[in-house]
Amino acid sequence: MAKIWLRDIKDHLNQEVWLKGWVFNKRGSKKIQFIELRDGTMVVQGIVTINDSNQETWDVCSELTQESSIEIRAQVVEHPKSVSGCELIIKEIKVIQIAVDFPITKKEHGPDFLLKRRHLWLRSRLQRSIMHVRSQIIKALHNFFHEKNYTHMDSPILTGTIGEEGSTLFSTEYFDKGNAYLAQTGQLYLEASCAALGKVYCFGPTFRAEKSKTRRHLTEFWMLEAEVAFNNNEDNMDLQEEMFKYVVQHVIDTCPLQLKSLGRKVEDLQKFIQPFAKLSYDDAVDRLHEKGSKIVRGKDLGAEDEVMLTQDYEMPVFIYNYPKSCKAFYMKKDPNNSERVLCSDLLVPGYGEVIGASQREDDLETLTQNIIDFGLNPESFDWYLDLRKYGTFEHSGFGIGLERTVSVITGVKHIRETIPFPRMMTHIEP
């Protein structure tokens, strides 16, 4: 008999099959026992009755515990009540291993307890749903860019000193070349790739040694970055909007069961498919002043300001053209206002920033001066400056945080549940 996965079980209605999996849950009475069998693709209920099964099967079933691994022979029957539409009449059970005292019970647990057992926590229903959605989001992102003929150009993870200033870097020894650093962004490399292939993106882990302890921060997270030659800041925002909507639609189409188990309503997700709102930084400051914020024009928006701004909208909001002093050295000066740069942040109501974007400074002199003004050494940016020497070009790009996107789409409050093994200030194992 061929091996069968539970998600394909409908194709075997009224047949007898062999299945392998784990006991997700068990309950029963004197004459009937229910096993929820989980194999990673689905959970389907199996039934053992004292009448339909032999005594040995009944006794084996009685010994089963949560997360015991088993192999069963069963008849697949219809069962309209269940999610799969099927149920299993169990004829025979072979125990692979009885799991003793599985620590994660059916009742509530605290975050520290669960994080220390992340390797086991992943087996829970909610965690499996989140991981499935995450996987589909990754797929959607790749599909989106490939459909548009982008080239996937990965950036290095180990780098020299080059990179954004501000955030702290993780460092490691690199032979006799001193320290190497784990990348905080692939952007500068992606700009080089962009000059070679026009429309490019990279997707990989990034590392920030920030001592952030909030529900939106990880020290290791996955970021997709895209860079497009001859795109200005407007084009850039259009691209982000199209991409974000594509991803949301893909999840709606492919993950209905997972969204349901997460308690995420499709109507709420559809709010992310409406046209996004756009607000310039200066208009945002005006709006904030009307609402009673004490923000000083020229200073960065605080977390409270972002909440205040987005609560008027149900769709994501672009805030564009921030003050130069709040943003990175590589952003292009706004030709209409030398104190502003051509950039945007995408804020999602009830969550916060998910995408950071900008048009890049393409003038050699201005960029060199920016590097100096930001207290950086132009010599360590020599290859980056080359891009402005040999056929400089207007270009723009952005970075979207994968885990934040998963959070926003699944409605999961804390980012630590959106990555298989989260790395945070306080957690490095498992």
Added chain:
RNA sequence: UCCCUGAUAGCUCAGCUGGUAGAGCAAUCGACUGUUAAUCGAUUUGUCGUAAGUUCGAAUCUUACUCGGGGAGCCA
């Protein structure tokens, strides 16, 4: 780095102005032919985070430390 908050049974927590601990769940045993966080009955469970101090007496008050949780800054 700063602010707030917490650490009591395997888990989640209660324990008031000091008098050496309690609930629910889990586990174990039992009851029940359809349950789906099954239900019902019974039983078991503790260096009260660590160290010192105040006191006749500390889970409770004081100090320090350790480890969490939430947030700010920073960002995705």
